[in-house]
Amino acid sequence: MSATHEMSATQLGLRPASATALSCKICHGPAALFGVVDMHRPCEIPNGVRPPLSGVPIYYRRCATCGFLFTDAFDDWSIDQFKTHIYNDGYLAFDPDYAGKRPISCANMVAQFWAAHKSNTRVLDFGGVLRASGFLDAVTYDPMVPEHAGRPDGKFDLVTCFETLEHAVFVPYAVRHLALSATSVGTTLAMYGAGMVVGALVATRVMRRLAFGTVIGLGPVCGFVAAGVMALTTVVAMPLLAGLSFFLLGVGPILWVISTTTLRQSVTPPRLLGRVSAINILSYGARPLGSAIGAIVGGLYGAETCLYLAVAIFGAQAMVILLSPAVSLARQPEMIGDEAVPAC
Numbered sequence: 001m002s003a004t005h006e007m008s009a010t011q012l013g014l015r016p017a018s019a020t021a022l023s024c025k026i027c028h029g030p031a032a033l034f035g036v037v038d039m040h041r042p043c044e045i046p047n048g049v050r051p052p053l054s055g056v057p058i059y060y061r062r063c064a065t066c067g068f069l070f071t072d073a074f075d076d077w078s079i080d081q082f083k084t085h086i087y088n089d090g091y092l093a094f095d096p097d098y099a100g101k102r103p104i105s106c107a108n109m110v111a112q113f114w115a116a117h118k119s120n121t122r123v124l125d126f127g128g129v130l131r132a133s134g135f136l137d138a139v140t141y142d143p144m145v146p147e148h149a150g151r152p153d154g155k156f157d158l159v160t161c162f163e164t165l166e167h168a169v170f171v172p173y174a175v176r177h178l179a180l181s182a183t184s185v186g187t188t189l190a191m192y193g194a195g196m197v198v199g200a201l202v203a204t205r206v207m208r209r210l211a212f213g214t215v216i217g218l219g220p221v222c223g224f225v226a227a228g229v230m231a232l233t234t235v236v237a238m239p240l241l242a243g244l245s246f247f248l249l250g251v252g253p254i255l256w257v258i259s260t261t262t263l264r265q266s267v268t269p270p271r272l273l274g275r276v277s278a279i280n281i282l283s284y285g286a287r288p289l290g291s292a293i294g295a296i297v298g299g300l301y302g303a304e305t306c307l308y309l310a311v312a313i314f315g316a317q318a319m320v321i322l323l324s325p326a327v328s329l330a331r332q333p334e335m336i337g338d339e340a341v342p343a344c
């Protein structure tokens, strides 16, 4: 940490320490106060400048469950405050190995570890310590360093994040909103697949019990309810709700695909099936459009707004289907033959 001339913790915008245990930033375990250091305490680095004490205490906590050691003192800081008070022009004097020695040893370690795959691996170095060579492509991203602050593009095979976990605020926050661990994130997403399998398995029974038109209506209504349940997580942050939403998103569309494909193939003369199916497949082209709208709305107004918009769109979609004559069909129409339509 570099020279912060005579500023109090309040003037610096530091979050006051509380004596009560806080939720661990990684696993949500109880993290009680663990120790305190002066804000000017330098890294234990030979040749690093040792500044005078600042008089600003920084309290650290330790998670009783996973052992993660952290402070929440800087959690209200913006990137600009980090640049002004810590990663400023004087930083190199406090951490002389920052620019050369440490990145080189980290880079060597990664390069050795990935030696066999380097030539076909695209690596994103988050935090900018690595600057590895020999990889197909190595992009450095570091919001604190102007020349590396541009957002990286595309997909990467390997993402390294040396010395960044202690700085990560945004990712844990996103996970924290739903209080999901890595396992629960996977389980929640897997509910989508489980929903599709269950939907496919029960489809025959559902179609035997319910009127044909009702099954057609069930898909879009399921989608609408799923979107509503997902939007509800913005108010009631329950992982179970997210899982239920993904499950419904799996079940509904499978019933829809089975019932509408059956309907289409029943009422379309065999001769025209190719053309009619082509028009149906053509509508899949709308999917990237939906993704683009999601990206734009999410980027401009946040994920919450995106979820509310999804409810409105799923609602409109369900209305269109419910108003169509298809939902009033009592049973699957008789298969139509080629003789029903004149040659065209």
Ligand SMILES: [Zn+2]
Pocket (backbone or CB within 6 Å): 024, 025, 026, 027, 028, 029, 063, 064, 065, 066, 067, 068
């Ligand atoms: Zn923990």
